[in-house]
Amino acid sequence: MNPLIYDFRRTFLRFSVLFFLAIFILAGIGIVYSSYSSIAKNITQKTNMIAGIWEENGTNIIGYIFNNQGDGVSGKVEVLVNGSLIGSTSTQTGYFRLKFPLNGSELSKDLEKGIKVVASTSLGYVEVPFQVQYIQIGAVQPSNQFISIVHENISVNYFNSYLGYFGYAPNNEAFSLVDGKLIFLYLGNSGEVNYSVYYGYSNLSEVSVFPVSQTSATISKTLMFAGTGEGISIFHVKMSKTNGFFTVKLVLPKSNETSIISSRYSALIPLEVDVMSSFPSGVSLFATLFPIIFLYLVYSMISKPLGSGAMEFLLARPITRDSIYINRFIAGTLTAILSSGILTLSIGLTISLLYGISPPFNFYGLIFLGITGDIMGFFSLYTLLAILIKKTSGYLGLSIVFYLIFTIFWGTLALLLSGGMFNLSAIERNEYLLDYFNPGGSLSFSEYYILRAIGEVNSISVVNPAFVVVSSLLWIIVPSIIGLIRFRRMNLI
Amino acid sequence: MIVIENVTKHFGDFIAVNDVSFTVNNGEIVGFVGLNGAGKTTTIRMIAGVLIQDNGRIKVDDHDTISEKKEVSKNLGWVPELPIFEQDAKAWDYFVYLAGFYGISSNDAKRMARQLFDELGLAGFEKRKLATYSQGMKKRFSLAVSLISNPGNFIFDEVFNGLDPQGIQFFRDLASKFRNEGKAILLSSHILSELESIADKIVFIHKGRIIKQMSMDEVRRYVSPSLKIKVDRVSVELIDYLSKYGKVREEGGYIIIDNFNGNTADVSKEISALNLNLYEMSVSSSSLEEVFFKVIGDQK
Incomplete structure (x- = not known):
């Protein structure tokens, strides 16, 4: 049998390794x-709404209630002014329209006070407040269509809903971007049909100009509520993989006008942010405690044979x-890689199964490299200590001390270097700086x-990818090479 | 053949082995004799290639123990005084693992293990952990591993130590067998009587230095024999009469003639001529132990 395979088997297929790997996977x-x-x-609240209000022969409100996939949901809609119910309706498709007899000046007054649209569905409750402040309502012309305000639901959690620019000014259009669907609400001039x-x-940090690269949105569904071309439409859009701004341009052919609204865009929806945050959390216990298993492995594979004299028999x-040294180091390395790989896959697949969202491949890679580097850094350090301190009790004692220093006291050192616990940015900076000098960094x-x-x-600023790679590699390479050089000439008795 | 040339080893300031040179020829059993701490085991470890000398050179079948370590290990079997293995390993698995270092496939190693475990009395204990083996079993396991490559050279370090008479006989017969097969055997032991019966040459080491190398004939000649006789009546006349054969003394009812330089037939005749009854007469050579202490004494 190839001795390397045997050494690997004796390292990886050790009860302690398999047992604790299983424990850490379950814990993760x-x-x-x-x-x-x-x-x-938090994600049980799945009712979302986009709504618009304008005055035209009374007060008109249209809106759309939809779920996290942008599909309409049935429910009841009520309009409250100053807490008093002034109108209600129900919808089966998610689209709704309400009209009640408030003229322009009354609407203006009520907008100052606040008009609230409340939707109740089987998925939950959501409300859209219309409130205009700092606006010269009185200056608005008492025309047929003197004011229109659109608003989207802002209560959506863990859901990819992006607000069109609203601010404090009335606006004619708004959008929500949901799961590849652009839900677009337009309250424009009647007659702008197509x-x-x-x-x-x-x-760009703030978009006032439409991006050079633009795509025509493909209309999926239009529901007219207002004038001829006005209402709520759903367009298919392609979601971007990168963060930035999402911008929508409305082109009105009849008046030859364009309107641009944009919103900050995150490639990950909030739900995914939480999900992906749980990836590092899932492996943290393993990454923190598995180096102790490697402390024991080095004891068993190097320190004990050296201390007991068994290494001599092998060397004969x-x-x-x-x-011998390289075989055992490779066996440990393969164990670290395999354990980290199994754990990373287990946690990643668990996330996929539970949430239905798969972590991106590069996240798998980062987690895998992070924990492998962490374990390998400690493994390399322990190996050096085992070679330098032939006495097994000395090795165990010093290794435990180093483990505690690097896992527990390193954070305290960052605090001390930052002059206390109040300068958070300095603490954060120093923590990352110190991580370059930590085998588990x-x-x-x-x-x-x-x-x-x-x-x-x-x-x-202190986190530099080149330094990260170099420091991680140095933690693995330098102690192991020093250990090898020392092992070549050391007296085994 | 094992050749040790001017080998020195320090441990810090302590010189464990100092300019040691000797040779173990093929078909020869060399007894390696010294007090505890004399440097025997250190020398043996350097021959086995597990300890690196500071100066000098060691060759096994013309291969240098440092620069040609692998070849040396293939050509050398070593049974240590207290074999220590990785305790959690099972005998069978560990044998197959170690056979891998000799380039032997897993199947061949298993076949070889079955045969050697049978021959060396370890059959039935293959699956047990080495930690549970007795001292004798550990030595037999060491031997089994050493036999993997059928080497031409063997080192038995205090191999009789801790063994029952049957075990001692086993290793004594084995050493003789190997000598007859033309192998070079270095045998260290503090049970010097065991060496007397099988060694061809004795190398004495003391305080890290080789103080004497002697063939067994030289050892036997090194101290003259004594004649021990018992008669019915010891007289002054008899003692005076026997003085011509050596230094006569009386001890426990026996007359002992140290440095005996006559022959027993003459002594027998002369006792009869004196009208004395001879009950017992024996010639005793000096033991190796006595030789050893004499050699040490000569060094002082």
Whole structure:
């Protein structure tokens, strides 16, 4: 049998390794499930609404109640002014229209006070408040159509709903972007029958100009409520994979006018942010505690044979010291890779199964590299300690001390260097700086890059990808090479 | 053949082995004799390639133990005084693992293990962990592993230590067998009587230095024999009479003639001529142990 295979088998197929790997996988699944349970409570509210209000022979309100996929849901809609019910209707398709006899000046007054549209569906309750402040209502011409305000539901959690620009001014159009659907509400001039909608993505901080790259939105469904061309339409759009701004351009052919509205766009919907955040959480227990298993593995594979004299018997075989050392180091490395891989896949698949959202491939890669680097860094350090300290009790004692320093006291050191616990940015900066000098630092950096990708943390200047790679590799390579050089010439008795 | 040339080994300031040179020829059993801490085991470990000398050179079948370590290990079997294995390993698995270092496939190694475990009395214990093996079983397992490559050279380090008479006989017969097969055997033991009966040459090591190398004939000649006789009546006349054969002394009812330089037939005749009854007469050579202490004494 190839001794390397035997060494690997004795390392990976060890009861302690398999047992604790199983324990950590179960614990990781538990952590993900716990996050899922917490998120699930929040995502039960799936009723969303987009609505518009204008005055035309009384007060008109149209709206659309929809679920997280942008599909209409049935329910009851009520309009409250100052808390008093002034109109209600029910809908089967999600679209609704209400009309009640308020003229322009009355509407203006009520808008100042606040008009609220409330929808109740089997999925939950949602309300859209219309409230105009700092606006010269009185200046609005008492014409047939002197004011129109559109608004979307803003109570959607864990859901990809993007607000069109609303601010404090009345607006004629708004949109929600949901699961590849652009739900577009337009309250324009009657007579603009065949308006066109274009959309585009931009990484500009604020979009006042339509992005160069624009796509014509394909209309899926239009429901006319208002004038001839007005109402709510659903367009198919292609979701972008990158963060930035989503911009919609409305083109009115008759008046040759265009209107642009945009909203900040995140490639990940909020639900996904929470889901992806649970990926690093799911592996954290393994990454923190599995180095202890490797402390034991190094004890068993290197320290104990050295201390007991068993290494001598092995060395009397036709093998060089280099080969013994490298064989055992490779066996440990393969164990680290395999354990990390199994854990990463288990947690990733658990997330996919529970949420129905698969973590991106690069997240798998980051998590896998992070925990493998973390375990390998400690493994390499332990190996060096086992070679330097032939006495097994000395090895165990010092390894435990180093483990505690790097896993527990490293954070305290960052606090001390930052002059206390109030300068959060300095603490964060120093924590990442110190991670370069921690064998388990790669995990911290992989978490950082995942959280950056989902927009959960801001860019931190001291985190440099080249330094991250170099420091992680150095933690693996340098101790193992020093250990090898020392092992070549050491006296085994 | 094992050739040790001017080998020195320090542990810090302590010189464990100092300029040691000797040779173990093929078809020869060399007894390696010294007090505890004399440097025997350190020398043996360096021959086995598990310890690296500071100076000097060791060759096994013309292969250098440092630069040609793999070849040396293939050509050398080593049964340590206290074989230590990785304790959690099972004998069978560990044998197959170690056979892998000799380039032997798993199937061949299993076949070989079955045969060697049978021959060496380990059959039935293959699946047990090595930690549960007795000292004798561990030595037999070491031997089994050493036999994987059928090497031409063997080192038995205090191999008789801790063994029952049957075990001692087993290894003594084995050493003789290997010698007859033309192998070079280095046998260290503090049970010097065991060496006397099988060694061809004795290498004495003391405080890290080789103080003497002698063939067994030289050992036997090194200290003259004693004649021990018992008669019915010891007289001054008899003692005076026997003085011409050596240094006569009386001890426990026996007359002992140290450095005996006559022959027993003459002594027998002369006792009869004195009208004395001879009850017992024996010639005793000096034991290796006595030789050893004499050699050490000569060094002082």
